[in-house]
Amino acid sequence: MNAIEEFKSKELVYEFLPIIREKFNSNEPIVSIIIDCYYGLDLVKQSIQSVLNQDYQNVEIVLVDNGAKENVSKYLHDIYTRHKNIALIKFKENQFSWNDVGLTVINCVNPAILNCKGSIVTHLSYDDTFSLNCVSRMA
Numbered sequence: 269m270n271a272i273e274e275f276k277s278k279e280l281v282y283e284f285l286p287i288i289r290e291k292f293n294s295n296e297p298i299v300s301i302i303i304d305c306y307y308g309l310d311l312v313k314q315s316i317q318s319v320l321n322q323d324y325q326n327v328e329i330v331l332v333d334n335g336a337k338e339n340v341s342k343y344l345h346d347i348y349t350r351h352k353n354i355a356l357i358k359f360k361e362n363q364f365s366w367n368d369v370g371l372t373v374i375n376c377v378n379p380a381i382l383n384c385k386g387s388i389v390t391h392l393s394y395d396d397t398f399s400l401n402c403v404s405r406m407a
Contacts, residue, residue, distance in 0.1 A: 300386030335362035
């Protein structure tokens with residue numbers, strides 16, 4: 269069994285909310301950016317804004333609500349409903365464990381990857397930002 273098959277066989281409880289308003293340029297590659305969030309609303313806002321401000325616009329954002337604090341969860345849902353090309357994955361419980369710190373990547377990023385539309389996929393931590401031309405350089 270390969271890693272994807274093994275992941276798919278696990279029973280993770282999450283909800284995938286697909287893009288509401290989709291608008292991609294079919295002549296350019298789609299870049300999917302996964303941002304998983306739990307707490308730190310100010311940092312989450314800065315991280316997401318750095319993606320929304322990119323000079324390259326053929327971007328899909330996959331937000332992962334990792335059982336987030338209420339204020340973060342509300343903000344993620346608001347961003348999801350107000351902007352184009354944003355999908356949302358919602359976990360009821362936080363996937364982090366001090367016993368296995370890699371669980372967040374396995375449990376949060378893998379479902380996002382399985383639902384990405386982009387041919388280029390990257391991850392941005394909730395407490396990091398991209399430079400203005402980061403995505404255009406990837407594309």
